[in-house]
Amino acid sequence: MSKQTIPLGRIFNIPIGLDYSWFLIFILLTWSLASSYYPAEFRNWPTIQYWVVGAITAILLFASVLLHELGHSLVALRYKIPVRSITLFIFGGVAQIAAEPPSASAEFWIAIAGPAVSFTLAALLTLAQPFSAGFAPLFALVKYVAYLNGTLGLFNLIPGFPLDGGRVFRAIVWGLTHSLHRATMVAATVGRIIAYGFILVGVWQMFSGNFVGGLWIAFIGWFLESAASGQVHQQALHELLGGQTVAQAMNHDFSMVPASTTLQELADRYVLGEGKRFFIVENAGRAVGMITLQKIKETPREDWPHTTAYQAMIPVDRLHLLQPNTQIWEAMRDMELDDVGQEPVVSNGDIQGVLSREDIRRFVRTLRELNYSQ
Secondary structure, eight states, X not given: OOTTEEEEEEETTEEEEEETTHHHHHHHHHHHXXXXXXXXXXXXXXXXXXXXXXXXXXXXXXXXXXXXXXXXXXXXXXXXOOEEEEEEETXXXXXXXXXXXXXXXXXXXXXXXXXXXXXXXXXXXXXXHHXXXXXXXXXXXXXXXXXXXXXXXXXXXXXXXXXXXXXXXXXXXXXXXXXXXXHHHHHHHHHHHHHHHHHHHHHHHHHTTOHHHHHHHHHHHHHHHHHHHHHHHHHHHHHHHTTXXXXXXXXXXXXXXXXXXXXXXXXXXXXXXXXXXXXXXXXXXXXXXXEEHHHHHXXXXXXXXXXBHHHHSEXXXXXXXXXXXXXXXXXXXXXXXXXXXXXXXXXXXXXXXXXXXXXXXXXXXXXXXXXXXX
């Protein structure tokens, strides 16, 4: 998970995290509900009750989003696709599914599972409303969270990639064309068109007097356009790197340092003196871990002279070790999901090299200079 994410635990062994941006939408939604919606719908409550019910509603919304993402994740696991994590953030939530679905039908069922969960929650909460009518705060919660789940399901069915509806649309195009690349490009193009529609509607709303609402709609459109553009870029990169292996891009020029080397010596001799940024730590002729410039920086400067590389390193059993024949695309995806800058490449127990994000960028530049394609 990203360093900007607060870990909340695991559900079905899937790590759940909370991005710091979640607190912004939590505050805005609580304020909006407590100052306008609930006072208009339910009069004569004490002020504190509006704020408490508003805050609980915001929390239940994100609980609903979590269940929505779990719907995607559990279906992905059924197709034996690993799920790295689920993160709640300002726009809702995202499940980090570790690979593309194996087929168009798998893509369809994974995509539709989230809205299906949201609609099911909306239906169950709607049926529960008569039973909560005797207690106004509970009735207010049940009614509004039912509405939010219905809205969440409908919004996600908009056929704008990468929303769930866009993924359902991609699955249909994929099934018809038998080409994931073509389906992705078509779905992303439609997604960008829809995103620009959001932006235009938002701007129109802003100039029509609804500045805050219009700004929010335009912001959502900008987010969708960025996400769709990112998918186009990712697909092009995937095509470029198709068939290319880690052995072709890895860096053989890496430094092995004794476990007893102090951080002060690493900084003075290797970082400043030789421009190195990561090191393999060895002990008794065996690689035992890796230490990066970031790990050195995490140690207080005054502790550098008496802190060893062994004490500050990432142990080898916590490293994601790559094989030389691993596809570069897979390695790059794993590095992004694990939020690491480099990973050792191992063959028959021996470290053959190190692959870093900069190595991948350099390799991609070379492929583009050669106008290379599979």
